[in-house]
Amino acid sequence: MSASAAQALPADDPLLVATGVQRRFGGLVAVDVDHLEVGRGRITALIGPNGAGKTTFFNLLSGFDRADAGQWSFDGQRADGLRAHQIARLGMVRTFQLTKALSRLSVLENMMLAAPAQSGERILTALFHSRWQGREDDVRERAIELLRRFGLLEKAEDYAGTLSGGQRKLLEMARALMAEPKMILLDEPVAGVNPALVESILTHVRALRAQGMTVLFVEHDMDVVMGISDDVVCMALGRVIARGAPAEVAADPAVVDAYLGSRHGG
Amino acid sequence: MIGALSDGIRAGIGIQAAAFALAAVGLNLQFGYAGLLNFGHVAFMLVGAYGTAITVNEGGPLWLGILVGVSASVLLGFVFGLPTLRLRADYLAIVTITAGETLRLIVNSGGQTSLTQGPFGIQNFANDFFAVNPIPNGTYGFGRITFSQDELWVVLVAWGLVALAMVLVSQLVTSPWGRVLRAIREDEDAVRSLGKSPFLYKLQSLILGGVMAALAGMMLAFDQQSVSPGYYLPALTFFVFTVVILGGPGTVYGPIVGAAIFWFILQFTGSFLSHAISSGWIPASVLTSDEVAQVRFMLVGASLMALAIWRPQGIFGKREEVMIDVR
Numbered sequence: 001m002s003a004s005a006a007q008a009l010p011a012d013d014p015l016l017v018a019t020g021v022q023r024r025f026g027g028l029v030a031v032d033v034d035h036l037e038v039g040r041g042r043i044t045a046l047i048g049p050n051g052a053g054k055t056t057f058f059n060l061l062s063g064f065d066r067a068d069a070g071q072w073s074f075d076g077q078r079a080d081g082l083r084a085h086q087i088a089r090l091g092m093v094r095t096f097q098l099t100k101a102l103s104r105l106s107v108l109e110n111m112m113l114a115a116p117a118q119s120g121e122r123i124l125t126a127l128f129h130s131r132w133q134g135r136e137d138d139v140r141e142r143a144i145e146l147l148r149r150f151g152l153l154e155k156a157e158d159y160a161g162t163l164s165g166g167q168r169k170l171l172e173m174a175r176a177l178m179a180e181p182k183m184i185l186l187d188e189p190v191a192g193v194n195p196a197l198v199e200s201i202l203t204h205v206r207a208l209r210a211q212g213m214t215v216l217f218v219e220h221d222m223d224v225v226m227g228i229s230d231d232v233v234c235m236a237l238g239r240v241i242a243r244g245a246p247a248e249v250a251a252d253p254a255v256v257d258a259y260l261g262s263r264h265g266g
Numbered sequence: 267m268i269g270a271l272s273d274g275i276r277a278g279i280g281i282q283a284a285a286f287a288l289a290a291v292g293l294n295l296q297f298g299y300a301g302l303l304n305f306g307h308v309a310f311m312l313v314g315a316y317g318t319a320i321t322v323n324e325g326g327p328l329w330l331g332i333l334v335g336v337s338a339s340v341l342l343g344f345v346f347g348l349p350t351l352r353l354r355a356d357y358l359a360i361v362t363i364t365a366g367e368t369l370r371l372i373v374n375s376g377g378q379t380s381l382t383q384g385p386f387g388i389q390n391f392a393n394d395f396f397a398v399n400p401i402p403n404g405t406y407g408f409g410r411i412t413f414s415q416d417e418l419w420v421v422l423v424a425w426g427l428v429a430l431a432m433v434l435v436s437q438l439v440t441s442p443w444g445r446v447l448r449a450i451r452e453d454e455d456a457v458r459s460l461g462k463s464p465f466l467y468k469l470q471s472l473i474l475g476g477v478m479a480a481l482a483g484m485m486l487a488f489d490q491q492s493v494s495p496g497y498y499l500p501a502l503t504f505f506v507f508t509v510v511i512l513g514g515p516g517t518v519y520g521p522i523v524g525a526a527i528f529w530f531i532l533q534f535t536g537s538f539l540s541h542a543i544s545s546g547w548i549p550a551s552v553l554t555s556d557e558v559a560q561v562r563f564m565l566v567g568a569s570l571m572a573l574a575i576w577r578p579q580g581i582f583g584k585r586e587e588v589m590i591d592v593r
Contacts, residue, residue: 064455088461100456102449103590104516113449114460118442121462123470126441127434136442161590179460 015040015183015214016061016092021070021080023056023238030056032238033070038183038231043205043215045225045246048235049258054218055097057235058187062094063087075182089116091182097191097218099168103161107152110160110171111143112136114178143178150174150204166197173204177213184208186217190224202228222250234258270541272410274534281417281489283529284424285482290509290521291431292478297507298515299439300471301451303355306346306362307479308502309369313338314480315487315498316373319388320381328394332484339480343473351468358472367500374495387494395420395488417489424485428522431478436518447471448516479506508570514580516587523581531569535562 014037023031031053038044046054059065061072063084071080074092082090102110118139119125120132147153150170155163163171169189176184189205190198206228208215219225225232225246232249234242236258242249249255277283289311296302317335322328346365350357373382382388399419405412413421438444449457450464457464487493505528513524539558542548553561573580579588 062459064458083463084455084458085461085463088459093461094459096455096459100453100459102452102456104452104587105445105448109445109448112442113445113457113462116461120442121446123438123443126443127437129437129441132442159586159590162586175460 013040018072022068042230044231045229046218046233052235053238093176093179093181094185095172097187101160101168108156112139114175115139146174166193183214270538273537274530276411277533278526278530281421283525285486287428287522287525289479289482289506292475294510294521296475300447303359304362305359306366308498309366310339310476310479311483312498314483315493319391319493322391323388339476343476347469347472370498389492392488420489514583517582520582535565
């Protein structure tokens with residue numbers, strides 16, 4: 001373990017704390033994270049070369065995969081062992097590397113779906129319009145406000161399936177916000193996005209922090225994370241090999257070895 | 267020609283069309299809105315019909331029989347759904363297609379003394395249903411499109427149920443509950459990531475659609491005053507699928523218009539071909555009257571193919587929705 005990995009994280013108020021998280025596929029240990037903290041109100045980047053276990057770790061944290069060992073808590077509440085929808089309700093909402101826009105729902109419906117506390121989602125209440133219409137109006141108002149912020153308002157009535165790749169990433173991010181999370185997990189939010197949109201997406205990520213949101217995002221392209229992250233965690237072969245400020249991690253020999261080395265030819 | 271048209275129209279508004287419409291409204295809720303691959307819809311129709319028939323045959327009143335039939339379909343929904351709905355979509359398909367045929371073989375087994383009376387089936391269990399028929403004796407309709415008072419009674423009740431089911435489904439699918447259901451059809455993981463568990467929604471739609479199929483099965487059985495295992499073949503499920511796809515899956519009116527058109531085509535082509543053969547327009551070397559029953563299904567298949575080519579979204583569906591998948 002490198003020197004920087006031993007350092008305490010700058011965050012003295014962690015929102016997410018994970019310890020001893022392991023995931024094995026047969027003989028392969030895909031994830032073996034001793035310790036990870038994500039500071040409240042900060043942008044933390046989880047980097048590492050392809051196959052480092054970043055997305056697998058993400059899936060474990062968000063309840064989309066089952067860990068073989070380990071504990072993690074979110075905002076003081078135990079979160080390991082919970083199902084994906086329960087973790088989302090705790091306030092930790094994720095997006096996907098391959099976007100999951102709900103194609104044959106309109107963009108607005110995609111947004112409104114994500115809102116919590118809509119009693120009309122219960123089958124019996126659903127039959128009584130007056131019981132949920134009020135909440136529905138509030139939800140619509142908030143959805144429109146977020147769509148405006150993310151530049152998708154003119155697409156509100158279009159099917160989400162008609163959006164471009166970058167617009168889908170924006171929609172996913174906006175939709176995650178509709179769920180009123182405390183922390184948002186972005187899985188490669190700029191991968192495969194038209195370069196013209198990358199900066200726009202990164203600006204939105206920064207804006208999230210400005211509003212007090214905590215962000216954890218996975219990215220394999222190190223250049224992307226340097227500008228916007230407060231903390232960087234580097235994984236390789238399932239383990240955390242370095243963590244700290246972006247510049248520190250970039251200069252860490254272990255990181256250079258495992259990752260930048262292979263890319264920049266040493 | 268006029269005769270064949272009349273026969274077609276009579277079938278298009280008759281008990282078969284009404285019952286298929288009711289079953290299709292249920293299947294549409296499951297398949298069109300929730301994306302569930304229920305290939306055992308016939309099983310719900312079977313338990314509805316047999317639940318009633320057995321109860322009455324064993325000496326129970328008709329209302330109890332209806333209650334038993336509906337409860338059996340709810341139970342069947344749990345049996346299908348609980349083990350499979352947490353798994354990938356294919357598992358429901360496998361379980362339902364096999365369970366449907368298994369149920370048919372079960373009711374088919376045993377002799378005349380068994381509960382289901384085996385291959386003989388049960389007859390004359392719906393007398394109480396016709397006893398409360400308020401329609402005076404007579405023949406209703408015009409030209410060749412006529413119904414006896416009993417036929418009209420069962421047709422009216424069945425279409426009444428269709429209307430109720432349609433209103434219920436249209437209320438549900440336009441509510442936030444329906445939004446979650448349609449989102450599940452698109453991508454369950456996205457729904458999970460937003461803090462909603464798909465399982466309960468899928469189970470609810472499976473059961474609700476199943477109850478509608480059970481009522482449809484009852485209506486068909488009341489009309490015939492008979493249940494027999496030979497009717498509940500797996501093909502019945504696929505006829506209901508045909509109806510849903512004809513009308514446009516995920517649309518409110520699709521299943522109803524689909525059912526009317528399905529039975530119109532079936533009856534119209536049957537009558538037309540029979541007439542054409544008996545008047546010598548079609549020589550016996552080409553087609554005999556025995557073969558008409560098969561040929562009309564071929565024509566339904568051909569029209570479905572034509573629909574898939576020129577109107578893949580069905581009659582009421584939106585073309586843009588279908589085109590999204592093509593991208």
